[in-house]
Amino acid sequence: MNLNIVEFFSQTIDLVHKQHHGSIPLILFIGILFGVIIQWSRVDTFDKIAGFAILHGFKVPKMLFLAIGIASIGLYFMIKMGWAHYHIKPIVLGGILIGGVIFAIGMAILGLCPGTGPVAVSEGNIDVLTGLIGGLLAGALFTYLYPDLKSIIGPNLGKVTLAQLVNHDWFIFIYGALLIFIAFWLPEREVEEEVGEI
Amino acid sequence: MNIPKRLGWIPGGIAIALLIWFTFSTIGADRPIGASTGIAYMGAWFFGLQNSEYFQHIKNSGSWEVIFLIGVLIGGFLTSVFITKTFKFRILPPLWKKHKNNSPASRLIWSFIGGFMVVFGARLAGGCTSGHFLSGASQTAVSGLLFGGVVIVVLILTGRLFYKNL
Numbered sequence: 001m002n003l004n005i006v007e008f009f010s011q012t013i014d015l016v017h018k019q020h021h022g023s024i025p026l027i028l029f030i031g032i033l034f035g036v037i038i039q040w041s042r043v044d045t046f047d048k049i050a051g052f053a054i055l056h057g058f059k060v061p062k063m064l065f066l067a068i069g070i071a072s073i074g075l076y077f078m079i080k081m082g083w084a085h086y087h088i089k090p091i092v093l094g095g096i097l098i099g100g101v102i103f104a105i106g107m108a109i110l111g112l113c114p115g116t117g118p119v120a121v122s123e124g125n126i127d128v129l130t131g132l133i134g135g136l137l138a139g140a141l142f143t144y145l146y147p148d149l150k151s152i153i154g155p156n157l158g159k160v161t162l163a164q165l166v167n168h169d170w171f172i173f174i175y176g177a178l179l180i181f182i183a184f185w186l187p188e189r190e191v192e193e194e195v196g197e198i
Numbered sequence: 199m200n201i202p203k204r205l206g207w208i209p210g211g212i213a214i215a216l217l218i219w220f221t222f223s224t225i226g227a228d229r230p231i232g233a234s235t236g237i238a239y240m241g242a243w244f245f246g247l248q249n250s251e252y253f254q255h256i257k258n259s260g261s262w263e264v265i266f267l268i269g270v271l272i273g274g275f276l277t278s279v280f281i282t283k284t285f286k287f288r289i290l291p292p293l294w295k296k297h298k299n300n301s302p303a304s305r306l307i308w309s310f311i312g313g314f315m316v317v318f319g320a321r322l323a324g325g326c327t328s329g330h331f332l333s334g335a336s337q338t339a340v341s342g343l344l345f346g347g348v349v350i351v352v353l354i355l356t357g358r359l360f361y362k363n364l
Binding site: 001002003008011012013015016018019020021022024026027028029030031032033034035036037038039040041042043044045046047050051052053054055056059061062063064065066067068069070071072074075076078082083084085086087088089090091092095096097098099100101102103104105106107108109110111112113114115116117118119120121122123124125126127128130131132133134135136137138139140141142143144146147149152153159160161162163172175179183191193 | 204205206207208209210211212213214215217218219220221222223224225226227228229230231233234236237238239240241242243244245246247250251252253257258261262264265266267268269270271272273274275276277278281282284285286287288289290291292293294297302305306308309310311312313314315316317318319320321322323324325326327328329330331332333334335336337338339340341342343344345348349350351352353354356357358360361364
């Protein structure tokens with residue numbers, strides 16, 4: 001094991017500098033905004049995420065579907081205008097199906113995911129910190145086993161989007177409107193979180 | 199000025215959409231939002247796996263996401279202290295007490311297992327809620343929609359089976 005934090009950050013910052021995906025302050029700024037929005041809306045709580053898993057509260061899917069619905073329409077035209085690019089993840093059937101099942105079981109138990117988890121840690125949830133340690137170990141183990149896992153993940157079936165398949169501008173409006181409709185259609189019910197205890 | 203203590207799902211959803219646009223745009227980062235690669239990158243680095251095939255494969259996304267997650271920690275901490283006033287060291291979520299048990303040890307062990315599964319599953323699938331769902335589904339990516347469908351069904355099934363007093 002190598003826990004040299006200084007070396008870790010100097011190498012990490014070095015790697016980021018070699019890419020063309022924003023300066024360190026800009027990336028930090030994007031992260032801060034994400035943290036503020038997620039914490040402020042309280043969707044970083046076990047109560048809101050596990051609360052959706054037991055169908056007691058719907059704030060998480062409502063916010064997710066609304067965000068994706070709005071983002072999809074704007075993004076489509078931004079890409080058309082050349083103001084943004086597609087960054088599509090490949091369809092790897094075995095990986096998505098098996099990984100999706102493992103991910104979802106873990107998400108229902110932990111009550112958080114990799115983006116919301118760090119927000120929960122930042123507001124003092126010690127339980128989520130042990131979850132994060134579990135996640136770091138999983139990342140290391142996955143990296144170690146990757147050569148053997150490739151056969152489970154399966155072949156790359158391509159980077160496909162529905163918008164490219166349909167290939168008509170109107171499709172994105174139907175797609176976005178449908179997602180926004182789902183967001184409003186889901187029940188208003190919400191688990192009112194209290195602050196937990198030691 | 200009166201700052202609301204909670205952001206509802208409508209302003210929250212709109213704010214996330216604006217952030218997705220900014221992150222994707224060429225004046226922003228010209229890339230999607232993602233989180234699980236950053237965690238895997240960090241875990242692999244600490245275990246000295248920098249020369250492995252997978253680390254070489256994810257080192258660019260992973261390093262970007264580590265910086266992003268540092269920002270997330272700062273933003274979340276400041277908001278919890280100054281806006282929502284919810285910062286507090288704690289172990290047992292109220293809903294866990296109501297639907298699982300009263301034991302901090304049990305919660306810590308299950309959190310560890312849950313966190314392990316979340317990251318391992320996300321790496322198998324190639325993304326998590328941020329990468330596949332927020333960023334993927336916003337591009338109408340088939341991979342993201344497939345992942346989202348599987349996750350919602352299994353999440354609700356697990357909720358039924360794992361918790362009690364529903």
